[in-house]
Amino acid sequence: KAGVTQTPRYLIKTRGQQVTLSCSPISGHRSVSWYQQTPGQGLQFLFEYFSETQRNKGNFPGRFSGRQFSNSRSEMNVSTLELGDSALYLCASSAGLAGGPGTDTQYFGPGTRLTVL
Amino acid sequence: QKEVEQDPGPLSVPEGAIVSLNCTYSNSAFQYFMWYRQYSRKGPELLMYTYSSGNKEDGRFTAQVDKSSKYISLFIRDSQPSDSATYLCAMSAPGGGADGLTFGKGTHLIIQP
Numbered sequence: 001k002a003g004v005t006q007t008p009r010y011l012i013k014t015r016g017q018q019v020t021l022s023c024s025p026i027s028g029h030r031s032v033s034w035y036q037q038t039p040g041q042g043l044q045f046l047f048e049y050f051s052e053t054q055r056n057k058g059n060f061p062g063r064f065s066g067r068q069f070s071n072s073r074s075e076m077n078v079s080t081l082e083l084g085d086s087a088l089y090l091c092a093s094s095a096g097l098a099g100g101p102g103t104d105t106q107y108f109g110p111g112t113r114l115t116v117l
Numbered sequence: 118q119k120e121v122e123q124d125p126g127p128l129s130v131p132e133g134a135i136v137s138l139n140c141t142y143s144n145s146a147f148q149y150f151m152w153y154r155q156y157s158r159k160g161p162e163l164l165m166y167t168y169s170s171g172n173k174e175d176g177r178f179t180a181q182v183d184k185s186s187k188y189i190s191l192f193i194r195d196s197q198p199s200d201s202a203t204y205l206c207a208m209s210a211p212g213g214g215a216d217g218l219t220f221g222k223g224t225h226l227i228i229q230p
Contacts, residue, residue, distance in 0.1 A: 004160070033217055033218075035217075035218075035220075041222075042205075042220055042221065042222035042223060043161075043205065043207075043218075043220035043222075043223075044220075045217030045218060045219075048217060056217055058217060090160050090161070092160075105163060105166060106163070106218065107162075107163070108153075108160030108161045108162065109160050110158070110159055110160045111159075111160050
């Protein structure tokens with residue numbers, strides 16, 4: 001079974017631009033969660049989508065948004081990029097059992113490394 | 118105070134040694150505890166998953182949870198150079214809540230051949 005794939009793997013943007021990252025979950029998985037990983041803050045939860053609906057949301061500003069398509073693929077968008085948005089963005093997929101990300105094994109993709117100049 | 122505290126290391130030990138990795142947490146609602154391993158330039162991969170207190174063993178890995186002390190541990194026996202990676206603890210409350218998984222910042226482990 002193929003794992004979680006994320007595209008692109010690397011991205012360089014400048015302040016003020018916007019960016020869209022893509023995640024394809026494991027076949028049959030209906031839940032996709034997004035995380036931001038930085039050296040200073042570690043891994044932080046952004047949001048989770050299940051069946052095209054945002055089910056959980058972390059403590060990030062509204063510039064961070066996402067969506068999920070009917071085939072469970074997900075995209076996240078960051079608008080008006082800031083230098084502090086430079087990070088590794090990780091996507092995790094799971095079967096989407098009741099209860100959200102904490103009660104359902106999550107499998108991570110390799111991440112998209114975003115650099116904001 | 119962060120919800121989950123984890124010593125960032127680096128922790129360097131010789132091959133064959135027993136490694137002990139630890140996390141402490143403050144949220145008594147956490148019931149699900151996980152350990153992930155992350156190699157450089159890769160996403161985290163799940164190593165161990167435990168529910169509530171107790172021990173769980175899987176090959177060379179043993180996970181321990183002590184909810185009374187709010188302390189979890191991962192032991193690696195007969196450590197190998199291939200175990201060199203960053204180890205992240207993660208935990209959550211029932212239902213996941215609005216915060217998904219809460220991670221420690223990770224411990225960078227180096228196994229010296």
